[in-house]
Amino acid sequence: MSTLTTIGFDADDTLWENEHFFRLTEAHFSELLADYAEPEILASRLLEAEKRNLAHYGFGIKGFTLSMIETAIEITDGKVPGDTIGRIVAAGREMLSHPVNTLPHVHETLEALTASHTLVLITKGDLFDQERKLAQSGLGDFFNAVEIVSDKSPSTYATAFARHGDGPDRAMMVGNSLRSDVLPAIEAGGWGTYVPHELTWDYERAEEPGNVPRFTKIETLAELRPLIERLKG
């Protein structure tokens, strides 16, 4: 078996909290439109709008804000007051300055692994927002490279691990999304390590693969270094 030289990390909900802030904003959105729709209906219409708009906006908070505005207009038949839209815009902007809370075991895991491996941050979302969060996290120096991408497909990983490492065959991707982090990295020929987060956006859900040797599920990042040690053996 080839030796692992390169480790890719997802950012949102792998290194720091993210979905938490989307849920808070969605709860606020739901309150703002409480006179017009039940929370469940609103949530399902918003998710529809988000999925439909991915092809236009890509991933990230600005697209999410525009999808909230669109949903507010749709669900009220255009009757939503301008002030309410203003509050939605403000809620979106607040998300763009939310604090960056790194998750447990992240700092010490990256600090230890950067001594022995090439570390690459591979994340999607708004370019500007991801750069801000990386800067505020204080984790930037642990990474040899940062790739902010518009989508995460097998070819994304093939390209990133060829550019910054020794190809996907000697690389592992670590993240909380089976759909975006784990499965496409394995399809590209790499290892895929799944670290579930209690909050995960519906879009990112997928089935865990069955008997796939390069797939591992761990509970927290504390298990990552022992896993990598075992792979050496």
Added chain:
Amino acid sequence: MSTLTTIGFDADDTLWENEHFFRLTEAHFSELLADYAEPEILASRLLEAEKRNLAHYGFGIKGFTLSMIETAIEITDGKVPGDTIGRIVAAGREMLSHPVNTLPHVHETLEALTASHTLVLITKGDLFDQERKLAQSGLGDFFNAVEIVSDKSPSTYATAFARHGDGPDRAMMVGNSLRSDVLPAIEAGGWGTYVPHELTWDYERAEEPGNVPRFTKIETLAELRPLIERLKG
């Protein structure tokens, strides 16, 4: 004098039309709010909102759309109808699928230069939107690398030209923005070639430098290859 090995190109309004679509959308925005404000007042309030929001949204169409919405709410004291906001959202989304019209001399200039130089596309804006435009332009294969960045400072150019070429000292940046393309590339130690476009966003304006040997202004990209030939001599 060191030899030029690497050429960076800006994208919007250097390789293809861009500001044109912003102006069309702004005219549409102005019509939608004609009952509330004069076009000049609206334009100036929108520009204020855009500049203020750069720190939150960065550059690009999604941020521009959110700034239009915010301006519509402000200028009507929150009275703008939801339907009108819906039209603004739709106008922003249309921009994200506008056709990519490459400018004169672009194709043959890139085709010729890629044989002798390392070509790097360096652009800001929405990641997803810039990738779409590059794909639709058919120019992607002429570039050795693409950098979609959140801002263009001297250190942006120092980093990009070190990564993809032989450092800024042996690199030239070509673009229609003095503020973002030309001046910071010269400050980083490179050549800066200014190709003005008849439409330029207010934010990108700056004074032309006086007696700076590495600065050149050309009228169209047709003059770029002769300029590069002269530099060799």
